[in-house]
Amino acid sequence: MELRDAIASRRSVRSFDDRPVPDELIRSVVSAASFAPSALNEQPWYFRVVRNELREKLLRVMAQNTSYLEEFMRVLGHDATPAALQWYSNLGGAPVIVACTMPKEDDDFLALNKHISIGAAVQNILLAATDAGLGSCNVTFSFWVKDEICALLGIPENRTLAGLVVLGYPGDEQPPVPPHDHDVISFMD
Numbered sequence: 001m002e003l004r005d006a007i008a009s010r011r012s013v014r015s016f017d018d019r020p021v022p023d024e025l026i027r028s029v030v031s032a033a034s035f036a037p038s039a040l041n042e043q044p045w046y047f048r049v050v051r052n053e054l055r056e057k058l059l060r061v062m063a064q065n066t067s068y069l070e071e072f073m074r075v076l077g078h079d080a081t082p083a084a085l086q087w088y089s090n091l092g093g094a095p096v097i098v099a100c101t102m103p104k105e106d107d108d109f110l111a112l113n114k115h116i117s118i119g120a121a122v123q124n125i126l127l128a129a130t131d132a133g134l135g136s137c138n139v140t141f142s143f144w145v146k147d148e149i150c151a152l153l154g155i156p157e158n159r160t161l162a163g164l165v166v167l168g169y170p171g172d173e174q175p176p177v178p179p180h181d182h183d184v185i186s187f188m189d
């Protein structure tokens with residue numbers, strides 16, 4: 001797939017079929033992250049690919065997100081809450097959940113740089129997934145249960161969870177892509 005086509009056709013997928021994703025394909029997609037730019041070339045990312053039994057355990061932890069219902073409503077609005085409750089309890093049936101980790105950082109400026117670097121790495125994963133015919137979705141609303149996820153996945157004390165990326169083959173029915181405003185540039189001379 002041409003890069004421009006991958007950029008334009010990437011979308012967040014929130015329902016997956018149960019076809020397993022071969023290990024080599026997962027490795028190829030996730031390792032695209034390692035080509036990303038990073039502040040000071042720090043390469044702050046490390047990824048744990050979660051499947052099968054551990055995925056089931058992780059989904060049980062994710063489902064606890066729904067106990068923060070009031071905060072969900074504040075962020076998402078009442079209309080979106082039922083779909084969110086469903087989504088957080090099974091992440092669309094995605095067979096692969098990638099936990100993106102980064103070093104803990106107290107300094108705001110250094111933390112921002114790490115987050116931006118992780119964002120670039122995650123976008124590489126999303127585009128590589130699109131190119132490979134996989135659906136993907138970036139998930140950061142795991143923050144309410146971040147400590148529990150870190151404990152479950154044995155993430156070392158000096159690192160933390162930056163977010164999750166779910167991967168799998170997209171289900172047949174996908175809702176329309178939400179609108180994107182492409183009028184985002186002005187030239188200045």
Ligand SMILES: Cc1cc2nc3c(=O)[nH]c(=O)nc-3n(C[C@H](O)[C@H](O)[C@H](O)COP(=O)(O)O)c2cc1C
Pocket residue numbers: 010011012013014087137138139140141142177178
């Ligand atoms: C930093 C970041 C965090 C996101 N977190 C979530 C999330 O927690 N749950 C979710 O369903 N989608 C999440 N998304 C996906 C966005 O909702 C999605 O990108 C946006 O609605 C635009 O839709 P599109 O990706 O299909 O173009 C996240 C995206 C980004 C970039």
